[in-house]
Amino acid sequence: MKIFHIPVLKNRSIEFLQIKKGGIYVDATLGGGGHTETMFEQEKDIRVIAFDHDKDAIDFAQKRLSQYSDRIIFVNKNFSYLSSALALNRITKIDGILFDLGFSSHQIDQQRGFSYTQDDVLDMRMNRNNGKLTAFEIVNFYPKEKLEQVLHDYSEDRFWKRISNAILQSRKNKKIETTKQLREIIENVIPKDKAFKTLSRIFQALRIEVNKELEALEKGLKSSVEVLKKGGRVAVISYHSLEDRIVKHFFKYENLECVCPAYLPRCVCEKERRLNIITKKPIIPTEEEIRENSRARSAKLRVAERC
Ligand SMILES: C[S@@+](CC[C@H](N)C(=O)[O-])C[C@H]1O[C@@H](n2cnc3c(N)ncnc32)[C@H](O)[C@@H]1O
Structure with a gap:
């Protein structure tokens, strides 16, 4: 149905x-x-x-x-x-x-990584035939300044810098492949009571950049x-x-x-x-x-x- x-x-x-x-x-x-x-x-x-x-x-x-x-x-x-x-x-x-x-x-149901409440691959492309830029590329390969700019400009979240640093640190050891991994990295550096809003905003920032919305x-x-x-x-x-x-x-x-x-x-x-x-x-x-x-x-x- x-x-x-x-x-x-x-x-x-x-x-x-x-x-x-x-x-x-x-x-x-x-x-x-x-x-x-x-x-x-x-x-x-x-x-x-x-x-x-x-x-x-x-x-x-x-x-x-x-x-x-x-x-x-x-x-x-x-x-x-x-x-x-x-x-x-x-x-x-x-x-x-x-x-x-x-x-x-x-699109959320299709497990493309739009939602932090599911454990999906970090994709976030709305049009999967368009280009190679995915959320995976951004979090793992964007240079520091570019990553910071995306998180700052498109999340408007006050913890953007902490989160950017945590991503940069974490990706040195291991690729960030899934929404669950990313969520854990973020949750480790922000107050618990702000998690819901901050996670939504950071995921929003990545989606905006991937799709040039x-x-x-x-x-x-x-x-x-x-x-x-x-x-x-x-x-x-x-x-x-x-x-x-x-x-x-x-x-x-x-x-x-x-x-x-x-x-x-x-x-x-x-x-x-x-x-x-x-x-x-x-x-x-x-x-x-x-x-x-x-x-x-x-x-x-x-x-x-x-x-
Ligand atoms: C909020 S949903 C629309 C829901 C729709 N109004 C309905 O009643 O079911 C947004 C849709 O717009 C598409 N979309 C977003 N940005 C777009 C763009 N720049 N060009 C074409 N489609 C786009 C997405 O792929 C998604 O399917």
């Missing part, structure tokens, strides 16, 4: 897209296909272009969504290739796009504005402050009419306001949703509309 995990902010995120008959929508992060399915439940007469760089996710969702197969184009690519993938399918403009960032529950997000957001029709909406569900900050700043920048320095007497920047911000504050899940779906715990939804 297949278990369908509940999509985070399922109804609210899709409501904000204002799905309309005949529209073309992009699900930039198909995963288990839950949000795409919700789009079709709202309006059958739409087309969806569904991206996921993980082939297993595409295969899984293709089966789940088979009843809509004539209205979905599956794209097994990183959403940073949004514009070119749409162009290849002769689509120039879309009515809305959803990003539900990060990794899926299915923040670069992809910046590219994906930029492309989405290029392809959205006037009135079309971009909705983004993020799960940590690094992602949310990128989304928030991007929306703010695209909402500005002018970026000229204040001392200039008149505007010379020719900047165009391209987005209206719909959610002044991020939408967060209700307590009930968090009880039902612990992954929703840290989710934040931001929505903007193309002017």
